[in-house]
Amino acid sequence: MPADITELNGKHLVAANVTRGHPWHMLGEIVTEDMGIEQALREVQVHDENIRRKPLFVVADGATTKEWVPGESWVRVSALERVDDDVAVAINSTKFGTISTASNSYHPIQRRDLLQTAYDIVGLTDNEHKGFIDTIGNLGPHGDTFFAYIRVPDIVIDPEGIADTIEHGLFVATSFNQTLANTIGYTSVRPVCRNTVNMALGKLSQTIKVRHTRHSEKRIQEAAVALEYAGAVEAEMIKRAEQMLKVDGDRAFRAIVDHFYDVGDKDLSDKAKTQRLRARGTIHRLYQGANNTASGLVGENGWAAYQAYVEFKDHEVDTKGTGRAQQLTRARNAVLPGKTVNDKIKASELVLALAA
Numbered sequence: 001m002p003a004d005i006t007e008l009n010g011k012h013l014v015a016a017n018v019t020r021g022h023p024w025h026m027l028g029e030i031v032t033e034d035m036g037i038e039q040a041l042r043e044v045q046v047h048d049e050n051i052r053r054k055p056l057f058v059v060a061d062g063a064t065t066k067e068w069v070p071g072e073s074w075v076r077v078s079a080l081e082r083v084d085d086d087v088a089v090a091i092n093s094t095k096f097g098t099i100s101t102a103s104n105s106y107h108p109i110q111r112r113d114l115l116q117t118a119y120d121i122v123g124l125t126d127n128e129h130k131g132f133i134d135t136i137g138n139l140g141p142h143g144d145t146f147f148a149y150i151r152v153p154d155i156v157i158d159p160e161g162i163a164d165t166i167e168h169g170l171f172v173a174t175s176f177n178q179t180l181a182n183t184i185g186y187t188s189v190r191p192v193c194r195n196t197v198n199m200a201l202g203k204l205s206q207t208i209k210v211r212h213t214r215h216s217e218k219r220i221q222e223a224a225v226a227l228e229y230a231g232a233v234e235a236e237m238i239k240r241a242e243q244m245l246k247v248d249g250d251r252a253f254r255a256i257v258d259h260f261y262d263v264g265d266k267d268l269s270d271k272a273k274t275q276r277l278r279a280r281g282t283i284h285r286l287y288q289g290a291n292n293t294a295s296g297l298v299g300e301n302g303w304a305a306y307q308a309y310v311e312f313k314d315h316e317v318d319t320k321g322t323g324r325a326q327q328l329t330r331a332r333n334a335v336l337p338g339k340t341v342n343d344k345i346k347a348s349e350l351v352l353a354l355a356a
Contacts, residue, residue, distance in 0.1 A: 004194035006138040014137030015043035023192035036131035049095040051108045056083040056090045096143040100177035147173040181209040243355040247302030302351040
């Protein structure tokens with residue numbers, strides 16, 4: 001399953017603030033506000049976990065194993081040889097058991113410590129009554145990967161004018177099987193499963209990646225200072241959005257619909273032309289129609305045209321199925337790598353090209 005969410009005690013170990021939308025897989029714990037560190041860790045059952053290095057043993061050459069019960073074998077303790085700690089160790093969780101083996105230089109970071117470090121570098125103060133964690137989860141059969149999405153203060157576009165806001169956050173992830181470094185970075189991709197974690201990794205800005213060695217928390221802090229972490233991404237996102245604000249909305253609208261739903265091709269069948277005309281009409285309604293949430297809020301500009309197209313792709317495109325099955329498909333398409341996400345990226349590029 002693309003979600004690949006860890007299961008324990010009959011529960012899927014992921015949690016999300018559903019006021020921003022249910023995860024596409026509809027699994028895990030439901031909360032109605034952002035979580036503090038302690039609450040978030042409790043929701044996914046790792047608040048009392050300890051990740052540790054333990055000695056590794058192998059069966060000695062010539063030793064024989066015997067079957068105690070069908071499918072289970074045993075070997076005498078005297079037939080086990082301890083692997084030298086300078087060679088390898090086992091990475092063990094008090095919650096999930098042994099996760100992997102690793103070289104002696106590998107030192108895992110605690111899930112709690114990674115969250116606290118992320119809070120520290122962006123100046124957030126953990127408070128049980130006011131949280132910032134939007135989503136959090138464990139992936140893999142033994143909780144080998146950990147992720148969280150920490151909301152940071154909204155970016156305000158054109159504060160003296162339309163004062164539009166962009167929600168974004170800090171992506172935090174690590175692994176305990178040497179597949180992922182301790183990773184922190186800004187992204188607008190909301191991770192809720194294995195695929196969205198991979199997608200967020202590909203969209204990170206100001207990325208900090210630190211190997212699992214001693215004192216990794218200190219080196220994460222040093223990297224954040226070197227990158228002038230707070231503010232740089234916000235400035236770039238504001239710049240791009242404000243470029244769209246300067247583009248004529250009608251020009252941006254035409255650029256988008258002519259690219260994706262061109263009706264000038266003489267070889268189009270009547271059915272295909274009708275479908276494209278319907279799509280153009282729907283996007284125009286979302287952009288400029290009565291009670292719209294695009295130009296009605298920010299004016300007739302490129303930013304509004306782009307937002308209308310995004311709303312169309314996320315909520316209006318014909319989708320197979322009915323009821324909950326259709327909702328799942330829409331939610332999956334909106335966030336997982338694929339045509340919908342790629343089309344939204346292309347639309348932003350089309351508008352920005354008009355501002356050049």
